Amino acid sequence: MPELPEVETLRRALARELEGCRLKALKIYEPRLLQNTSEQELQQVLIGSRLRAVKRRAKFLLFDFGRHTAILHLRMTGWLALHPIANPRFCFEFVENKTLYLHDTRRLATLYLVPSTRVNKLPPLCKLGIEPFQPSYTFENFIALLQTDQEIKRLLLDQRKIAGIGNIYACEALFASKIHPQRPAKSLSRLEARRLFTQIDKILMRALAEQGTSVRTYRGLMGEPGGFQNFLKVYDRAGKPCVRCRAKIVRIMQSGRGTYFCPHCQK
Ligand SMILES: [Zn+2]
Incomplete structure (x- = not known):
């Protein structure tokens, strides 16, 4: 399972490759991925927005699209790729000719959508404890x-x-x-x-x-x-x-x- 160093490694690569890119289309192939949203809502809210920043809290990846943030947890077997893969669970296609795919054999990954001002209030995130590399880790x-x-x-x-x-x-x-x-x-x-x-x-x-x-x-x-x-x-x-x-x-x-x-x- 990806832990803090793996998720932070992914975050850095995602930030390097995708920050500033504008979302053109998105498709969800695995409905169980969606925790508090729908494919339709994700499309309505995110398409046309620029990815401002890719952040991380513990093992959660935060895709900040300005007014809204999509939050992904990879769980046991999730991983992300910028090249086409078999049976993706989602794909996010950007205007800049880049597409992000989620691969997840055990289908346990989770995706949330929240207004960016409420990211830290979302139940899985607001319950997280102290975290290494953060000021709380004393x-x-x-x-x-x-x-x-x-x-x-x-x-x-x-x-x-x-x-x-x-x-x-x-x-x-x-x-x-x-x-x-x-x-x-x-x-x-x-x-x-x-x-x-x-x-x-x-x-x-x-x-x-x-x-x-x-x-x-x-x-x-x-x-x-x-x-x-x-x-x-x-x-x-x-x-x-x-x-x-x-x-x-x-x-x-x-x-x-x-x-x-x-x-x-x-x-
Ligand atoms: Zn020993």
């Missing part, structure tokens, strides 16, 4: 979130608490911090919390520099893979030796997602 805010019995790995995936991290980077950050994923969040010492806080930032920054992680489906806007899969230390390595201590990496399920960790050096 150590004091982070440690305040940890005062709960919730398992630390589940907490890191809880978008209402910390937005944008996702499964791959939560596993990697816990491994780098030597923290067991099933520890109650409040059992972390201040030092452990500091280590985790710093590692989350460091790992996301590095992944962004590598233009994301392509383990299964993620591709950049031009079809190119990210590079951070080459730096993963624990994610997707069940049964393989830990890079620190050679113990076998274990996979367990938490919040419906596979957690990978080293039972020997993550305490």
Whole structure:
């Protein structure tokens, strides 16, 4: 699933390619994509408008068309392309001879339309927690979130608490911090919390520099893979030796997602 570094990589490419372009036509092929709008409304409101900016909040992409903003969440398997693809879920055609396609095997991606002044009031966005790379991501805010019995790995995936991290980077950050994923969040010492806080930032920054992680489906806007899969230390390595201590990496399920960790050096 695209997480913060992948969505930010896409955002930058979209901004570079499409900002300033005027929408000529749009077609929705997957009605389940639409959360609070219709194909007809999207066409009425957006066609003829210029794409002013492509923004991001956590894993949401915000297409700012001036008075209205279209908000896309790629969920598990969504990805965007500027070249024609088989079975697109939508296509947005611009006057400048560019067309944006959404590909989504599992059909879980979601699209919203809101007046631009109300973007932050939209229910999925207004409920998001603090976010790495944003001013809200301070150590004091982070440690305040940890005062709960919730398992630390589940907490890191809880978008209402910390937005944008996702499964791959939560596993990697816990491994780098030597923290067991099933520890109650409040059992972390201040030092452990500091280590985790710093590692989350460091790992996301590095992944962004590598233009994301392509383990299964993620591709950049031009079809190119990210590079951070080459730096993963624990994610997707069940049964393989830990890079620190050679113990076998274990996979367990938490919040419906596979957690990978080293039972020997993550305490
Ligand atoms: Zn280990």
